[in-house]
Amino acid sequence: IMQTMNITTNAAPAQPAPLPASLLGLLATGAGMGVAALYYSQPMLGRMAADLQATTGAVGAVPTLTQLGYAAGIALLAPLGDRFDRRAIILVKAAVLAAMLLATAAAPSLHLLLATSLAIGLAATLAQDIVPAAATLAPAAERGRAVGTVMTGLLLGILLSRVVSGFVAEHWNWRVVYAGAAVGVAAVGLAAWRMLPRFAATRQLGYGALLASLAQLWRAHPALRRATAAQALLSLGFSAFWSTLAVMLQAAPFHIGASVAGAFGLAGAAGALAAPLAGRLADRSGPGRVARLGAGLAAVSFVVMGLGATLPVAAQLVLLALGAVAFGPGVEATLVAHQSIVYGIDPAARSRLNAVLLTGMFVGMAAGSALAAVLLAQAGWAAVMALAAAASGLAWWLRR
Numbered sequence: 001i002m003q004t005m006n007i008t009t010n011a012a013p014a015q016p017a018p019l020p021a022s023l024l025g026l027l028a029t030g031a032g033m034g035v036a037a038l039y040y041s042q043p044m045l046g047r048m049a050a051d052l053q054a055t056t057g058a059v060g061a062v063p064t065l066t067q068l069g070y071a072a073g074i075a076l077l078a079p080l081g082d083r084f085d086r087r088a089i090i091l092v093k094a095a096v097l098a099a100m101l102l103a104t105a106a107a108p109s110l111h112l113l114l115a116t117s118l119a120i121g122l123a124a125t126l127a128q129d130i131v132p133a134a135a136t137l138a139p140a141a142e143r144g145r146a147v148g149t150v151m152t153g154l155l156l157g158i159l160l161s162r163v164v165s166g167f168v169a170e171h172w173n174w175r176v177v178y179a180g181a182a183v184g185v186a187a188v189g190l191a192a193w194r195m196l197p198r199f200a201a202t203r204q205l206g207y208g209a210l211l212a213s214l215a216q217l218w219r220a221h222p223a224l225r226r227a228t229a230a231q232a233l234l235s236l237g238f239s240a241f242w243s244t245l246a247v248m249l250q251a252a253p254f255h256i257g258a259s260v261a262g263a264f265g266l267a268g269a270a271g272a273l274a275a276p277l278a279g280r281l282a283d284r285s286g287p288g289r290v291a292r293l294g295a296g297l298a299a300v301s302f303v304v305m306g307l308g309a310t311l312p313v314a315a316q317l318v319l320l321a322l323g324a325v326a327f328g329p330g331v332e333a334t335l336v337a338h339q340s341i342v343y344g345i346d347p348a349a350r351s352r353l354n355a356v357l358l359t360g361m362f363v364g365m366a367a368g369s370a371l372a373a374v375l376l377a378q379a380g381w382a383a384v385m386a387l388a389a390a391a392s393g394l395a396w397w398l399r400r
Contacts, residue, residue, distance in 0.1 A: 019138045019146050023195055027134045028153025030090070030188045034127035035154050036161035037097060037120050037181060038066050043166035044174040051174065054110045062117045069121020074358050078128045079210050081351030086133050086199040087192070093126035094189030101182035105175045127154055128358060132350040135343040136199065144282035144340045151336055202348035214352055221345050221353075226398055227338040228357050230291065232364030233395040234298060237388030238331045239368030241302070244376045244384055245320075253313050277333075287337035291399045294337065297330030299392035306385030327392075334395070335361070364391075 041048065041062045049059040080089055100119040107113040131150055138146035165177045205213060217224060249256040282290045301323045308319035342353045368391075375383040 028150045031127040031130045032153035032157030034124050036157035037124045039161040040165040044169040047174045052110050065118040066121040069118040073122040073125035078355040079352045082203045087196045093123045097123035098182045098186040101178045105178035145280045148336045228360035230395040230398040231338050232360040233391040234331050235361045235364035236368035237391040239365040240372035240388045244372045248381050282340045287340040290337035291334045294330040294334030295396035298327040301327035302389035306382050309382040
């Protein structure tokens, strides 16, 4: 069946014309709605547990399985974009994601919910097919801007999904969240069917050889290794901050509720808004410079927030809000710059190159969450910020 995806007629041109704003907007929306599916459940776990008469611990496996499905999808499915028509892959994943979201909305038991959660994670990797699609469709001189715009949609999907799902679940029902998301993804799939061109396959490798080529790309391209390592380090600091912030704010001396702590996520939306600017700057000044600036901004922000741990509570909260606004653009600007670097290495391997970069990023995020939890318990918030600052500083050193 997958052989039918290898369509070369009406293919995206080798030297593409400027990307229409309507198509760029569709790609950004699709990336955001795809990745948002990973995070809808997090603020609703208590309501889901009560509705399904399950323990909160058992329902806690829902976001875990979704994330595991996404990680597996990046490693096992994202490379297929170099082997088959990327348009067909996006349409298939959009259809599967919409169906699994709808099945989740109607799930009568926890067992079915867990199964659909894993499938949602796998299908949500359509976001990682959309980003290289934008890089392929855009002219080389506008690639950074195009990738930055699509990343804005993706990052807004990450940052706002929890806010939207929490609000809808509180005022209606958690099932409404998934049903609405299914309709939205289906609409994106229909628009993609009408607007996206077909993409010619760039490799004719078998599936096993395609996966094996990931290691070959890693060995062959120092720029890929440097970009992946630097982004993994920045993601470590990013995850260390966000995975422990709510816990820290709920403890003494802050005693801030979870809902107020969650509002800090809105400050992080500034990072998404910086992505198009970073892309334009990468087109004009080079992605290496943007990566250095972004890593440096993140490192300085973490240092300032760590030093602020000795200040009065009100001053600490101000610094935390400002820090969240500042380091987010640094991390996201660096990601856009690294994607521009990676996509320029080999146009015929963009899906596999993206899979390597994103795998490194998620490894960094997982390490950041694990290390920060231990540091917060053993040495406090200042130690968490020291870890984030050191990781970001090392990322800057790698990009010097």
